Amino acid sequence: MESPKPILDFEKFDDGFVQKLVYDALVWSSLHGLVVGDKTHQRSGTVPGVGMMHAPIALLPTPFPESYWNQACEVAPIFNELVDRISLDGKFIQDSLSRTRKADVFTSRLLEIHSKMLESNKREEIRLGLHRSDYMLDEETKSLLQIEMNTISCSFPGFGRLVTELHQSLLRSHGDHLGLDSKRVPRNGSTSQFADAMAKAWLEYNNPRAVVMVVVQPDERNMKSLAEVETEGRVHEDGTLTVAGQAVSVVYYRSGYTPRDYPSESEWNARLLIEQSSAVKCPSIAYHLAGTKKIQQELAKPGVLERFMDNKDDIAKLRKCFAGLWSLDDPEIIKKAIEKPELFVMKPQREGGGNNIYGDDVRENLLRLQREGEEENAAYILMQRIFPKVSNVFLLRDGVYHKDQAISELGVYGAYLRNKERVIINEHSGYLMRTKVSSSDEGGVAAGYAVLDSIYLN
Ligand code: ADP
Ligand code: MG
Secondary structure (H helix, E strand, O other): OOOOOOOOOHHHOOHHHHHHHHHHHHHHHHHHOOEEEOOOOOOOOOOOOOOEEEOOEEOOOEEEOHHHHHHHHHHHHHHHHHHHHHHOOHHHHHHHOHHHHHHOHHHHHHHHHHHHHHHOOOOOOEEEEEEEEEEEEEOOOOEEEEEEEEOOOOOOHHHHHHHHHHHHHHHHHHHHHHOOOHHHOOOOOHHHHHHHHHHHHHHHHOOOOOEEEEEEOOOOOOOEEHHHHHHHEEEOOOOOEEEOOEEEEEEEEOOOOOHHHOOOHHHHHHHHHHHHOOOEEEOOHHHHHHOOHHHHHHHOOOOOHHHOOOOHHHHHHHHHOOOOEEEOOOHHHHHHHHHOHHHEEEEEOOOOOOOOEEOHHHHHHHHHHHHHOOHHHHHEEEEEOOOEOOEEEEEEEOOEEEEEEEEEEEEEEEEEEEEOOEEEEEEEEEEEEEEEEOOOOOOOOOOOOEEEEOEEEO
16 A cells, blocks of 8 residues: 655655755744853853854644644643632642652742642632643544643743744745645744733733833843842832832743742742732742642542642543553553663653663662652652654754754643633644654653744645
């Protein structure tokens, strides 16, 4: 039998044509700000507008089945709602993470802030969630499986939209030759939808003089780092947060998700200070914790989703995306993972890429934990390894392209805004495809493993 023709038959494109595409892609990227800091340039990152380079990208959008795309969009608002419900269940968060707390100092510090909020009966009336749920298409089971749910500092909503527009533009110019239709690259409203949600949160706060504060890692401009918030910030009797005398309505964290963002007690003090205020936090400590890998694993246990959701269809839709997830106190699964480590990924309670354990290292680490005792077990979860389809792609970095075998991960953004009982926004809000050479285990773009991509529906 003849095998199905690939949508993008890369063999048929000669180098001259690909070079033309590359040239157009580079020009488009420069003109539209699809650029990143160029680390080889000395003044990059210190002088705005100096030392920039096109972002690492896939030259063409990666084919993605329309049915799975629809599925990922459909579950986005359900996941948003789930995060919100979890955030209201302080006991579930504390209980689920009680063992993690002993094994992981970072999670324990976050939980400490969360406990303080529970003790003082602090309520978040206006709740803003800007999420990204990541998926891979598992070839084996032919299903869309969730990698993780990000509830803090979700990266690249801006680039997501740009790379989509780049691909649409290339297809409008060269679609005939490529045999591709630009309309099959779905519209991507990530930037404007996230901005809109932040603006509406600002409106709900209802203080026209208050600002939106973006909390960043140190050395960025026109924004505040946690350490600066500690020195300049104050919570007034009525709950208002002021930083350098300026009232703050919405706090957006582009930082605060890794232990590196808390080099001293100052940063922890600032996080607590913000949490105690009435400002809308994106995310609140409860939303942040609801996105931990441990909670993801707890949710996959039988009966747990039912604690938060009533609608059986919604529960079934969420469960369909769950991969196998286990804690390390399950001896059966540990035995299996030691025998066949290539079928598992071992994950610590960290965000931001580069932390997971794969292959033979899974076996070694599990054996080490067996020797060294129980306590540290709780610092990890085990996850079924997902094996996406490998396809040929053109990766573009540093102005040059190369062809490679790659796999992709689709992130679907979701925005949620609610004021008490009134849900103001709950929608899927654009997407980001990340594509990486199939020989690499990890997936981060900023971490240098992957390139930015969009999708071509088939
Ligand atoms: P992080 O919080 O560091 O982003 P992730 O859970 O997203 O952690 O894992 C990082 C990367 O590792 C993912 O982007 C993906 O490429 C890869 N990965 C994670 N889980 C799996 C899995 N179960 N199967 C295959 N690859 C995975
Ligand atoms: Mg991730």
